[in-house]
Amino acid sequence: MKVIKPGVVIVGCGTVGGGTAQILWRDKSLLRERTGVDIELRKVVDLSFDHAKSLGIPEKLLSSNLDEALSDPEVGVVVELVGGMTFAKTVIEKSLRAGKCVVTANKALLAHHGNELLALARENGVAISFEASCAGGIPVIRALYDGLIANRIEALYGIVNGTCNYILTEMIQKGQSYEVALKAAQQLGFAEADPTLDVAGGDSSHKLTILASLAFGRKVDLASIPVSGIDTLSFDDVSYGSKLGYVVKLLAIAQRMKDGISLRVRPSFISKDHPLAWVSGPFNAVSIYGSAVGHTMYYGRGAGASPTGSAVVSDIVGVITGTAGIGFETLGIWPDRQSDAIQLPSEEIRSRYYVRCMVQDKPGVLARVSTIMADRGISIASVLQPEVQERDGKAVPIVITTHLAREGNIHDALREIDAQEFSREPSVWLSIVDEPNEFGGE
């Protein structure tokens, strides 16, 4: 791989672009001392520069001319931080074709077009790095391609969306409803005005696509990942789960199974004793189970200008020193060179489940519910029928936890329960995620 010039162009000077520019500019001498490389910020390309100017980036570095910036022979690295799927893709393609290495934090783009972009980089003899695309400042992509390279990855569980984790923490710790917690998150800047991409699980599924493809060394199909968000989560379920010893987290889950891999994004119950249960507020964490290393976890801030900038700059350093290029050329885990993952349909997932049925309060209902479940091979582990103050006529909850069951069977059973004359509201279910066998095996 060729020598990469230490000149950098940042395209997009929003939150992360600004944070990155600030590290490169303000901490220039610190970076030189620590990295041994003289990284030079050559241009910050955007259409408006209010943010860049407020950060003290000198005017001579600001430009609206992408092509001119790319034609600079001293530029070895283009950092794409515009976000979105259209112009961002153009920026990356143009840069790769111009022989520049690319650093990006764009999880949506990578989840949809990552393999295509990786292949284009390879065609042009340059590298593409994306540590900042998952879990912000936490070096978890590096763990997958470097620190844990000696492991067959058995499972990965990620809290990879700080907005959701902040909202869930408020619900759990302060007993708030989803709506109130969301409003608090919006006021603090932890949630967007339109929070859909975060709270409905889409953002987590983008990150899961990237993490799973590296963990298993396979092409992962985003569209085939079942995704539920926290936007339909009821406080009652958070509260019943807590009584049963569980904490609810929005988990991005990747598991190696006998016949393929199982991927999903789901609000899930995990034991209060699992390290992921302790991750609160806007923090992210990823638990990775490797065949040799067992359980490791990586914790930190998953968003924000300077935490994400930290990851972007670590990629810039890797690209310029040449380690990124070697990894990109040599390692076998990059999905563009690999076959498609066998992604198991969600019906085939085997998990424990939490189920809440809302039923008429009359004799025989619990027996009927139990029979419907038993008929589908679902074995009940515990039943909690909370005391309800005024029973007359109102629906009462039956909360059930199951032993390991096939998810398709759970769906079938709940469909049948909801069709019964005693059923008052659609039943609710959540996965209960148990810690896997630490050193492999289902």
Place this chain on the structure above:
Amino acid sequence: MKVIKPGVVIVGCGTVGGGTAQILWRDKSLLRERTGVDIELRKVVDLSFDHAKSLGIPEKLLSSNLDEALSDPEVGVVVELVGGMTFAKTVIEKSLRAGKCVVTANKALLAHHGNELLALARENGVAISFEASCAGGIPVIRALYDGLIANRIEALYGIVNGTCNYILTEMIQKGQSYEVALKAAQQLGFAEADPTLDVAGGDSSHKLTILASLAFGRKVDLASIPVSGIDTLSFDDVSYGSKLGYVVKLLAIAQRMKDGISLRVRPSFISKDHPLAWVSGPFNAVSIYGSAVGHTMYYGRGAGASPTGSAVVSDIVGVITGTAGIGFETLGIWPDRQSDAIQLPSEEIRSRYYVRCMVQDKPGVLARVSTIMADRGISIASVLQPEVQERDGKAVPIVITTHLAREGNIHDALREIDAQEFSREPSVWLSIVDEPNEFGGE
């Protein structure tokens, strides 16, 4: 840097040597697929081979002739896993002089002679890698030289000794004495027959020397690090601390201060809300605070054949692909090329403190204790005088927590308190470690 041949010699086939050999041998095709490199285990050098044979390592790979193994031109990497300070040092020096890259897990040797060995590697144009020397399978050394390279490291707090953490967890969760917990750890293989190196803090100080030298990019002097272990910890203090909202952990602490760095190994109280408080049993974890990334934490198994082997093999892969060589040549944080750290004496540490005085139960004692502390500028934050069943004649505890104080002043105050006529036993003190300002500043 030259191309490194993919042949590997492992010297020392004990627990970690065996684990490493097993990964290289049993998982050969997995490693080839994931790394893109055909790593070849050429020889396992030891004097006895019972363990190697029990792992299924073929006899033709077993040898007692180190010099012959080193003379093999196909060998690019020598893995030193004999441990100890004398023969291990010879193995590494011979290997480096023979132009082989070295991978080692030997924290004691690196803490004492790391700079000398790094310089010798540099002289011979080869790299030396040591991910497995700290925190076993957790890629925390990589976090310091790669993932967090864009950060000025402000502070590092490590639970880096699984034996101690196992014993402390038993004391906290089961209310056991140190002696009983130690015996349990020994029976389970978590503690050696002679546990001194672990429980007295020596092993943690070795790891702290390595971690701090990379975090701050300075030569660290092991002998100047104040070290206390858990072997003198009383269950009473664990219990009082718990009442005050703290968990006791043996912490390896490195903090950047205005005038230098402060390093120490200490059983310390941390808030029950800090992620390190949740690390239980034999697990390790390291919290690192970076100027850009804020708080990150790395969690996993700090010992054991295959977790440590995972780290050793990641180093072997880095050496053979060439990324280790580039990092070793380019980065500025390797301590052998840097100046000495300014290590502040322990008297100058500023921290909060927990103090337990054992005094005669009579009027005026608390007033006198408070006055002695106030005279040294120590401000009291809380006092806990637990009810004691039978008071007559017995010593009663006064438990005090302080605001930020200079450690030298604490020592002076306790010396004076212990000299009073009402003092019945030597006073006990422990640091209370608060989470630092996440984005820098004292």
